[in-house]
Amino acid sequence: MKMRQFRFQQSLQVEQPVADLLDETLVSFTMNDRMTLRNACEGVGIFGSTGSGxxxxxxxxxxxxxxxxxxxxxxxxxxxxxAAEWLERAKSLGRESDLIFFRS
Incomplete structure (x- = not known):
């Protein structure tokens, strides 16, 4: 089975204002394929074998x-x-102060 590789980019083109905030782009996979906030609210499944990314x-x-x-x-x-990876991700996006950690 041939796997397609996608390069994720924050934005591939300048977006026009949207009428509904749920239609804002979260991730652009290609020039024509994007994931919106609406898609995220409807559900997301990511499948693959161990180590597939x-x-x-x-x-x-x-x-x-x-x-x-x-x-x-x-x-x-x-x-x-x-947890350390999430902390670094939040720092890089200016969201570090929003994190709350619970430890067992």
Missing amino acids: KTSGSGRAIADGLLRHGLGGVVLCVKPGD
């Missing part, structure tokens, strides 16, 4: 888009280093 590729692009739009959520960290 689910977290570091599409997952990171979507998370960064949500953080850039001032949105929040709950992140359950399982792998060692996940």
Whole structure:
């Protein structure tokens, strides 16, 4: 099975103002394929085998888009280093002060 590689970019072109905030672009996958806030509210599934880049590729692009739009959520960290990665991601987007950590 041939896998297609996508390069995620914050914005591929200048966007026109949108009438509904839910139609704002979170991630542009190609010039014609984009993920909007509306898509995120409807549900997102990322599938792939171990090591295929689910977290570091599409997952990171979507998370960064949500953080850039001032949105929040709950992140359950399982792998060692996940919390530190989220801290760095939040710092890079100016959202460090929004994080709340709970430790078991």
